Structures are given as C-alpha cells and as structure tokens.
Amino acid sequence: MVVYARPEVQRLKYLPYRPGMRVIDAIEQSGILAEFAEIDLVRNPVGIFGKRCSLERALRPGDRVEIYRPLALDPKEARRRRAGHD
Numbered sequence: 001m002v003v004y005a006r007p008e009v010q011r012l013k014y015l016p017y018r019p020g021m022r023v024i025d026a027i028e029q030s031g032i033l034a035e036f037a038e039i040d041l042v043r044n045p046v047g048i049f050g051k052r053c054s055l056e057r058a059l060r061p062g063d064r065v066e067i068y069r070p071l072a073l074d075p076k077e078a079r080r081r082r083a084g085h086d
Contacts, residue, residue: 001013001014001063001064001065002015002026002027002030002032002064002065002066002067003064003065003066003067004032004036004039004066004067005069006036006069011032011036013030013031013032015029015030017059017060017061017062017063020058021058021059022057022058022059023046023048023053023054023055023056023057023059023065024041024055025059026059026065027041027046027065027067032067039067041055041067043070044067044068044069044070045068046065046066046067046068047065047066047068048063048064048065048066049063049064049066050066052068
C-alpha cells in the first residue's frame, strides 16, 4: 500500500507485493505521482509505518509506504507558539 495525505484529501493505493519490489517501485506503480504534482521525491521524505527510509529499500509483504509532506512549521517553534512564548 502507498499512502499520501494533504489536509483536505488522503489517498491509499493498494498494490500487489512482488519479490524484489522497492519503495520507489511501489510509488511509481501506484500512480500517486501523477495525481499529486506537488510530490517531489528529492524533497519529500518517504517511510514505512512511520519510519523514514530510502527509496531503494526493499519492501516486505504488508508494508505501508508513506510519502511525507514538508513541515509547515518547525516542531520546536510550534511548541513555543502553543506555550505562548512567541
């Protein structure tokens, strides 16, 4: 499965597992790159079940490939703002 989400829309694309399949193969075969023009695999990190990995990582049956969006705000800055320490 390959997943990508924006605040207003999420996509889950199911693909059959094939031995030797890599993260990049699953992303390309999913069609998500054509659907979301903002995805740039040089800038957007990817991962499996919440852990970042390379595009060349071999997949295992049942892996969920995730394409992450760039952060809108640094997490430390977001905590600072929530705490009222602008």
